[in-house]
Amino acid sequence: MKLLADRIKKDGKIYPGGVLKVDSFLNHQVDAELLYKVGEEFYRLFKDENVTKILTAEVSGIAVASLAALCFKVPMVFAKKNRGSNMSGDTYSQEVVSFTHGKTYEIAVSKEYLKPEDRVLIIDDFLARGNALIGLIELAKQSGATVVGAGVVIEKAFQGGGEMARRTGIRVESLATIKEMTDDTITFAE
């Protein structure tokens, strides 16, 4: 998606350790019009899959998943990261190791919102090492739902998560795939 690659080149900031920050349009400030176009592109890619639910994880997946859900006209569910006083009842839960933060956390979804008859499209902002995506796939599978695929805004292919996720047999579509990153250049895959 050229619009997205152009925006990443223009506004993305590279930090040591292969960290790409896109805070100006995706992770802190959100360009809703761009993300609606991203949602339309996911719809174009997955419209024949009879998606009944969009699944993402808080925090940074929520904006793009909300706009994708609008395009698909289905509900979006976001997995919560800390089951606290505001999460009641039975949940599915899954451990995830965070590459960015260097710690393990748990994601959880109420059993009310993922059902065996659901056809789930997972949406996330980034695919790097793949831990978050694998966690969401496992979470969805616990419910007995069918995971029809995953739509990712930015894939950092050099970190291997995409390869790992695709090896599970899940269809993964990334709208901007970064092949290589140095301290000052970003190279996209064709």
Next chain:
Amino acid sequence: MKLLADRIKKDGKIYPGGVLKVDSFLNHQVDAELLYKVGEEFYRLFKDENVTKILTAEVSGIAVASLAALCFKVPMVFAKKNRGSNMSGDTYSQEVVSFTHGKTYEIAVSKEYLKPEDRVLIIDDFLARGNALIGLIELAKQSGATVVGAGVVIEKAFQGGGEMARRTGIRVESLATIKEMTDDTITFAE
């Protein structure tokens, strides 16, 4: 907004202590089509205010603020709750006391995304005691931006936050105002 009041009556769950859970369409599972209509209603109310930015706080404000931002065609910024390894540079920050969770937390926004020339509309899912909203107003004011108002999906008027927020001179518009709540009934204000 009748559509919203009807949905709250149908799907809202009341818990002890005046807690209303609307996890099935707003706070865990998200009805994006409903929230887009909510966004359109906020646009109708604030369209003459030359809004340049939507401001909310993570987590549960993000979905509705994203869809509102789409209606206004302006960027949305969400204040982060824990400034960790993924928040760099200068920030505005503000302490907030959480009624639901019974603790104090800090919200922060990068100085890059709130400027003195901005005309900010604050969007949030709930207005109860008003602490989160007051925190967002203070945060925006730190930047020198003009706060043109606040749009709230559900106001629990009996918890006094709306009155407190309006006393600051800020225009607060709530799309569903709950006057009274017992263990099994919800009474909306006219």
